[in-house]
Amino acid sequence: MRLGVEFDLDSSLCCGQVFRWKKIGDWWYGVVGERVFKVRQKDLELEFMNVEDDFVWHYFGLGDDLNKITQCIAKDDYAKLALRRFSGLRIVRQVPWECLISFICATNKSIAAIEQMLQRLSMKYGEKRTFEGMDFYLFPSAEKLALASMNGLRDCGLGYRAKFVQATAKKICDEGIDLEGLRNLPYVEARKKLLEFSGVGLKVADCVLLFSLEKLEAFPVDVWVKRVILNHYSKHFPVAVVKKMQSHESLTCGEYEKIGAFARTYFGKYAGYAQEYLYHFERTQQ
DNA sequence: TCCTAGCCTTTACC
């Protein structure tokens, strides 16, 4: 596929929004829903195998007007630096179910640990598919995880997250919840529905909204984004609020909402894109 | 209504 738009495959898959892609040589191998396929990029050429054009177009968010988005969120020198550093990074359209479970599991875990956990879950409970002589595993269904034993889930390294995963899977099965359908709700209402799942607070909900439900105004605030705010945007907050944010590591709900409200006012309706560039930039500045 | 403290497991990295 000849790209008529700006895109960077590596940045998009390495910025911490997805956990199950694997690079072998210059090919990225992915499992999305029932599909197992591979993708590689050479400048303006995006090459892929075992998947259709329109799926790739939608999955990698190639329909997003990145020029417009970039202009919109380039509000200051720091944001411009991050935008330039990872130009072409796009928000991927994940499968909501896998995204929900992924970020429920992500609490208090580093990215390497999250990847390992999700891989173990998939190998244990997901269907095996063979592609190019290699084994890949679909992400397990809600039915499968709802029936999984607590010890089985804990063996995958989930720890206290096991009961959240099981309860969420059960709720989806029992109530026949259509996560994809949340795309049709406005941001605040879709968020309210997500918060009803156990193991889902404001941060996890925002990740699911941004990375799978196309709510580009969602602005997930984790420890890294909090550092970005304290180090580069503190002048936009009252001194008392900044002092309180510095005093303890985890955010209160009130502080979280204040940061989100600021981000949507300051960066506009594509605040989520700003978050992803800033997050990735902060993390790679070690 | 909002905030706080204590607790929840495991992994990776230093």
Add this chain to the structure above:
DNA sequence: AGGTAAAGGCTAG
């Protein structure tokens, strides 16, 4: 080797 930080959430008070 031991300590700490890691894309946090739940509950009681």
